Amino acid sequence: MTPNNGVSAADDGYVFNPNDIVRDTGDAYIVRHGDHYHYIPKSSLNNPPSHSNTEEVGSSSSSVLSNPSLHVHHEEEDGHGFDANRIISEDSEGFVIPHGDHNHYIKVQIKGYEAALKNKIPSLQSNYQPVTFDEKAVLAKVDQLLADSRSIYKDRLS
Known part of the structure; x- marks a missing residue:
């Protein structure tokens, strides 16, 4: 985001317009841009609007504001x-x-x-190592295991 006379341009083409404000958090504006929202700190604007015609929707205390240079937006489908x-x-x-x-x-x-994030488990690391294998030997082993299991459980298979 690059401030320019109170107007900021985001990397996805958004240019700040006071008419886009959907929420004033006190230190920042949340603005609509297509199917997502941008979080624009007031400190990043050279000439922030003195008022807006939008209704302020609760000014939540937020640790998001700990870095006022953040350009933050929410996308509905991120991929x-x-x-x-x-x-x-x-x-x-x-x-x-x-x-x-x-x-x-x-x-x-x-x-x-909140509970899900609080109880998050660390990322699991796999010990998988790609190797070449003899397909005939693997299939022969599978056939042998099937034959052995049929022999062991022959009384239970009816």
Whole structure:
């Protein structure tokens, strides 16, 4: 986001317009841009609007504001995986995660996410190592195991 006479341009083409404001959090504006929202700190604007004709929807205290240079937006369909270990900050309505050279504000839409994040498990690491194998030997072993199991459980198979 690059401030320019109170107007900021985001990397996805959004240019700040006071008519787009849907919420004033006190230190920032949340503005609609297509199917997602941008979080624009007032400190990033050279000439922030003195008032807006939008209704202020609760000014939630937020750790999102801990870095006023954040350009944060929420996209409805991101296509990227979510990793709770990458959460930068959160407020009462959602959280911020990094994505490339910017951050996304993800509005929470399900109940119980706090418990899920609190009890998150670390990412599991696999010991899988790709190797070449002899397909005939593997199939022969499978056939042998099937024959052995049929012999062992022949009385139970009726």
